[in-house]
Amino acid sequence: MTETQNQRLAAINCTNCGSALPALAGHRAKALVCSYCGSVMDRHDDYKVLARYRNMERPYGPFTLGMRGEVLGVPHTIVGIVGVAARIWGEDYPWTNYQLYSPTHGYSWLTWNDGHLTHSRKTREMPNLVPNSQFVPKSTFGAAGRTFKMFEQYNARINYIEGELTWVPKLGDQTRVMEAIDPPYGYAVAMGENETEFEMSSYLDQQATLASFGVEDSWTKPFGIHAIQPFEPGALHTGLSRAAMMFVPITAAISLGLLVLGGGKTIAQGQIDNPAAGGSLAFPVTATNRLVSIKIKTNVSNSWAWYDMSLTHEESDETIAEFDGGVEYYYGRDSDGSWTEGSNEAVFRFKPPAKGAYRIAVEGIEKGSDNRPMSIVVREKVMLVRYMVGMFILSLVLAASMWFREKQFEAKRWGEDGSDDDD
Amino acid sequence: MMTRVFLVVFTMMTGGATYASVYGIGGETSAIAKSIRSGSGGRVGYIGGVK
Amino acid sequence: MSFDDGFNCPNCGAELSCKLRHSKMVACEYCESTVLLEDETVRKVGKSGVMAEEPSLFVLGREIIHKDESFLPVGQARFGYANGWWDEFWAIGGDGQGVWVSVDEGEIAIERPYPITVTFNPDALTVGSSVILKDERFRITEADTATCKALRGEFPEPIRIGQTYRYWHLSGERARIVTLEYSDGEFQASEGVWVDPYLIRSSNVAA
Numbered sequence: 244m245t246e247t248q249n250q251r252l253a254a255i256n257c258t259n260c261g262s263a264l265p266a267l268a269g270h271r272a273k274a275l276v277c278s279y280c281g282s283v284m285d286r287h288d289d290y291k292v293l294a295r296y297r298n299m300e301r302p303y304g305p306f307t308l309g310m311r312g313e314v315l316g317v318p319h320t321i322v323g324i325v326g327v328a329a330r331i332w333g334e335d336y337p338w339t340n341y342q343l344y345s346p347t348h349g350y351s352w353l354t355w356n357d358g359h360l361t362h363s364r365k366t367r368e369m370p371n372l373v374p375n376s377q378f379v380p381k382s383t384f385g386a387a388g389r390t391f392k393m394f395e396q397y398n399a400r401i402n403y404i405e406g407e408l409t410w411v412p413k414l415g416d417q418t419r420v421m422e423a424i425d426p427p428y429g430y431a432v433a434m435g436e437n438e439t440e441f442e443m444s445s446y447l448d449q450q451a452t453l454a455s456f457g458v459e460d461s462w463t464k465p466f467g468i469h470a471i472q473p474f475e476p477g478a479l480h481t482g483l484s485r486a487a488m489m490f491v492p493i494t495a496a497i498s499l500g501l502l503v504l505g506g507g508k509t510i511a512q513g514q515i516d517n518p519a520a521g522g523s524l525a526f527p528v529t530a531t532n533r534l535v536s537i538k539i540k541t542n543v544s545n546s547w548a549w550y551d552m553s554l555t556h557e558e559s560d561e562t563i564a565e566f567d568g569g570v571e572y573y574y575g576r577d578s579d580g581s582w583t584e585g586s587n588e589a590v591f592r593f594k595p596p597a598k599g600a601y602r603i604a605v606e607g608i609e610k611g612s613d614n615r616p617m618s619i620v621v622r623e624k625v626m627l628v629r630y631m632v633g634m635f636i637l638s639l640v641l642a643a644s645m646w647f648r649e650k651q652f653e654a655k656r657w658g659e660d661g662s663d664d665d666d
Numbered sequence: 667m668m669t670r671v672f673l674v675v676f677t678m679m680t681g682g683a684t685y686a687s688v689y690g691i692g693g694e695t696s697a698i699a700k701s702i703r704s705g706s707g708g709r710v711g712y713i714g715g716v717k
Numbered sequence: 718m719s720f721d722d723g724f725n726c727p728n729c730g731a732e733l734s735c736k737l738r739h740s741k742m743v744a745c746e747y748c749e750s751t752v753l754l755e756d757e758t759v760r761k762v763g764k765s766g767v768m769a770e771e772p773s774l775f776v777l778g779r780e781i782i783h784k785d786e787s788f789l790p791v792g793q794a795r796f797g798y799a800n801g802w803w804d805e806f807w808a809i810g811g812d813g814q815g816v817w818v819s820v821d822e823g824e825i826a827i828e829r830p831y832p833i834t835v836t837f838n839p840d841a842l843t844v845g846s847s848v849i850l851k852d853e854r855f856r857i858t859e860a861d862t863a864t865c866k867a868l869r870g871e872f873p874e875p876i877r878i879g880q881t882y883r884y885w886h887l888s889g890e891r892a893r894i895v896t897l898e899y900s901d902g903e904f905q906a907s908e909g910v911w912v913d914p915y916l917i918r919s920s921n922v923a924a
Contacts (some may be wrong), residue, residue, distance in 0.1 A: 269822040272799025315915055344774040348914040366708065367892035367911045414677050443913075482668035486676040487900050494680060534690030566701035591695040627693050630683040638676070639766015 251316065254460045257282055258290045265309050267369025268322040268344045268407035275405045276323070276412070278308065281402070283411060295412045299403050303340035304324035304355040305458045308406045312456030314353060314362050315445065319343040320455075321353070325412065329420070331395070342408055350409045353452075353612070354444075359472065360452050360466035363431070363444035369422075371633040373554035378421055381657075387443055391423035391430045394470050394657075399433075422470060446471045468656045474649050487641035496630055501648035506625030507536065512620045515605055518550060519614045524602035525557065526621040534625040537591045537603050539617055540572070547571035549586075550605045554593065557600040563593065569612070592625065726752060740791075740871040748811035751868055753875055765846075766867035768795055774919040775806045775820055778868050782918040783827070786816065787811045792870035796863040806906045807872050815873050817907055818897070825917070826894045828909030830882045839899050842885050850906075855895055 244496060249277035259282035259609065270539045275284045282404040301324070308481040310321045315589075323342030338356035344349060345351075352365035378396045387393075401416045420433040427446035432439060449465050466470075476484075508530075515522030518541075528535060540547045551568035555562050571585040595601065603621070654660040686692065694702075726733050731817050744765035753762045774782060775790045782788075792807035803821035810816050817828045833850065842848070844886035848855045864881045880921030889895070892911040897904060 271822045271824070295667060317915070345823060347774045347823060364913075364915065366913060367888070368913075369891060478668040484672075484673040485669050486672035489673070490676050490680055494683070497684060497687075532689055534693045564698045564701040566697040568695075568697045591698055592690065593694045605675070608682075625688050625690065625693075628687040629685045632684040633681075634680050637679075648697045 251358055255290065255505065258284055258609070259295065266407075267309055267320050268342075268350075269346060271350065272322065272344070272407040272409055274408045274411045275407060275506075276408065278405050279629075285336050285409070285411065286529070290454045291405045293411060296404070298630075299326075299414070300340040302403050304341070304460045305453060306341050306353070306355070306456060307405070310456045312452065312457070314343065314351075314452065314455075315446065316358050317348050318344050319345045319348075319351070319353070319365070323406035323408040324403065325401060325405075325408065327399050328402055329399050331397050335390050335417040336397075337402075339403075339514075342406065345409070352442075353447075356469065357467050358449065358463040359469040360447040360449045360465075361429070361444050361469070361471060362447055362566070363429070363442045366430075366441050366443040366466065368441070384423065386441075387556050389428060389430075391425045391428075393430075394422045394424045398423045410411070424471050426471045427473040432588075444471060446473060460601060468652065470656065472651045476645060476648060480645060484642050484645035487638040490638040491642055492635065494638050495632055498631045498635050501626050501631055505628055505636065507622040507625035510535075510621050510623050512618070514616055514618045516616045518605050519608050521605055521607060523637075524619045524621065525600050525602045525613040526623075527600050528598055528623055530624055531595050531598055531622060533578065534627065535595055535601075535621065535623045536625045537593075538588060538620045539568075539591075539620075540588045540620075541563075541570050541613070541615050541617045543570055543572045543587050543615065545573050545575075548612040548615065548617070549609035550612070550617070551607045551609070552591075553604050555602045556595075556597060557602055557606065563596070566591070567609070569609070570644070579596050592627075595623075723761055726750060726761075727759050728752075733759075734869050735887070736826070741873055742875045743871040744792075744868045752877075756806045762875060763870060763877050766795075768867040768869050769795065773804065773820065774825075774860075774914065774917055775804070775808075775818060777806075779920060783912055785917060788816065788827070790818065790870075792872045793868070794865060794872065794876055795867040797866045798861045798863045802866060807822075807870070816909070823914045825912045825914050826896070826909055827912055828894065828896060829909035831895060831906040831908035833904065833906045836904055837897070839883055842897070848887055850895060853889055853893070855893070857885050858888045859886035860884070 250460040253266050254265045256262065257264055257277040257280060260277060260280035262277060262279040262339055263423040264277060273286055275286050276282070276292060277284070281299055282292045284290040285293055288629045306321045308321055308324070311318060311632055320343065321341045322344040325342065326337065326338040327340055328337040334569035338354055341355070343351045343353050354361045354363060357510050365388060370384045378393055380393055382393050385389050389550040397420055399418045401414055402415065404412045408532060425432045429432060429444040431444065433442060446469065453460070453462060511524055511526035513524040547569060549567060549605070550569050553562055554564045568589055568591060570587045570589050572583070572585040572587045574581065605617065651660065724733055725731065726745040726748060728750040729745060729749040731745055733745055733752060734914045735741050735743060741754055743754065745752060750761045750763045751765050759883070775791055777790050780789045788808040788810055790806040790808040794805045795802055796805065803819060806818040806820065808816050808818050819828070821828050835903045837900050842857055842860060843862050844857050846857050848857060859898055862881060862883050865878050868876060868878065880900070882898050885897040887895040887897065894911050895906055895908045897906050
């Protein structure tokens with residue numbers, strides 16, 4: 244046991260080239276690959292040289308041997324580096340695996356892939372799959388208490404090795420991998436030549452992990468969407484859409500209530516038989532600050548009627564407004580079928596400045612108007628539904644935006660967003 | 667935390683919308699509002715005959 | 718004399734105590750003697766050896782939790798094998814029963830005694846071969862020889878520093894493990910599961 248302690252502090256000289264190599268891993272790491280001459284040594288057999296790979300090119304990635312940092316709340320040391328590439332639909336996708344060692348948690352992997360960082364570890368919780376079952380995208384299976392969806396399968400090929408590793412690797416070794424996901428977790432079945440291994444993986448916060456390992460911030464941000472990247476819309480959108488979701492039913496209920504009860508109370512109705520000659524209707528207003536609506540209706544038919552009107556407060560003899568307005572209604576039939584345009588009703592609303600009698604008067608009609616009798620209905624304490632409907636629509640859009648965003652995110656994850664390359 | 671903040675904002679907005687709906691804030695028809703703003707309001711006089 | 722009330726080390730006289738009723742051996746923390754507890758007597762049987770401090774999720778007297786089950790380690794035995802060493806913790810489970818927890822660089826298994834009646838030819842048990850025990854199929858994933866290096870705390874059976882035995886790990890479906898031990902012409906077995914260290918809650922994670 245003292246031997247392992249010493250090894251942890253010491254360096255080992257490559258038995259081939261003599262270079263000093265950091266000794267960081269525990270006793271279960273089987274191989275040591277020289278960073279300088281590419282010799283693969285057997286740690287369990289006096290560092291005997293088993294193979295040698297010259298001129299390997301170290302893959303792109305932020306970590307170097309000996310770096311220490313926290314992953315899943317556990318301190319780990321980078322003890323080995325393995326460059327891997329997968330061939331999917333004829334294209335090579337490279338990533339870098341870093342062998343992690345923790346004296347309490349053992350050996351696991353930190354993977355750098357397009358700027359995304361994931362952690363994976365061997366699991367003995369095997370999936371409830373029929374052996375050699377076919378890979379069917381999106382089909383599900385249970386493992387380690389979760390339900391995973393099959394994501395992709397590929398052949399992974401080792402193209403770089405360095406440092407201390409738990410097995411004796413061979414350059415060019417291939418593993419058939421079937422990956423399944425339950426973001427932020429993943430489950431992989433790796434079928435090697437002699438044995439099948441099962442791995443659980445977790446998506447890591449890239450920035451926090453890099454910072455923990457003391458890596459400079461200049462490394463590329465994650466790009467594209469990683470297989471097990473969770474959908475994380477951020478606090479702003481989440482809070483907004485959650486609040487909006489609560490207000491969808493509330494605003495809908497109030498809108499409906501206003502629609503039913505907001506019509507107010509009829510306080511006067513009458514008819515002006517010959518608008519061209521003028522006419523008026525008086526009405527008593529009992530509430531200020533509540534809307535009064537004046538609805539005019541003229542049965543125009545393929546014609547229009549436009550009136551000059553005035554609104555007067557009778558008691559003070561003050562003219563509140565002089566305005567014009569009217570109706571037009573056309574209909575017909577064309578190749579698309581029958582059509583109508585306009586309406587023979589028009590509504591004017593105002594907020595009465597004082598209680599008492601008011602008068603709506605038609606002072607005259609515009610030249611060319613259809614001079615049919617006009618009926619007037621005046622209602623008070625009218626409530627408007629439009630603001631609440633606006634709130635309802637806003638709430639609905641905000642709540643739905645999250646759903647759409649997630650749909651889009653998932654489509655991108657599964658490569659179903661129509662783009663061949665989401666880089 | 668954020669959820670609570672937005673809940674407050676939304677409550678205020680919904681409350682505002684309710685108030686506006688009930689009391690018809692800005693509920694004047696544009697024709698009347700325009701007329702008042704253009705200054706034709708305030709003209710004294712009795713117009714038209716009673717029906 | 719009742720062991721529940723505590724008793725004294727026959728070598729140095731220090732007070733010893735047992736947390737587990739069926740403990741058979743205790744290591745004195747003062748004089749490094751191991752003390753055998755027999756019906757009514759205590760007897761010094763050996764030395765406890767030197768236990769070098771190593772980072773561990775398991776610490777004697779500190780409870781750990783795995784999947785809502787708690788374990789209190791009360792004894793620690795360190796064994797050396799060809800490539801290094803590992804610890805066997807004798808712990809009290811939530812049900813009051815003793816379990817063995819073996820800990821080797823994050824490879825953790827929790828096992829209980831497993832009475833077997835079959836016997837094997839030790840030399841026929843090679844890594845990779847299949848073994849069927851009580852209708853359950855296992856594959857031998859590890860075979861080695863271990864030597865006891867150091868002892869601390871209390872144990873359900875006498876263990877001697879320097880004692881050597883052969884062992885085999887038999888791995889089955891769904892993280893099942895059976896460990897076979899062969900010493901002095903006799904087989905002993907324990908059964909249990911491999912445990913994911915990342916699912917263990919311990920106050921000692923950052924050790």
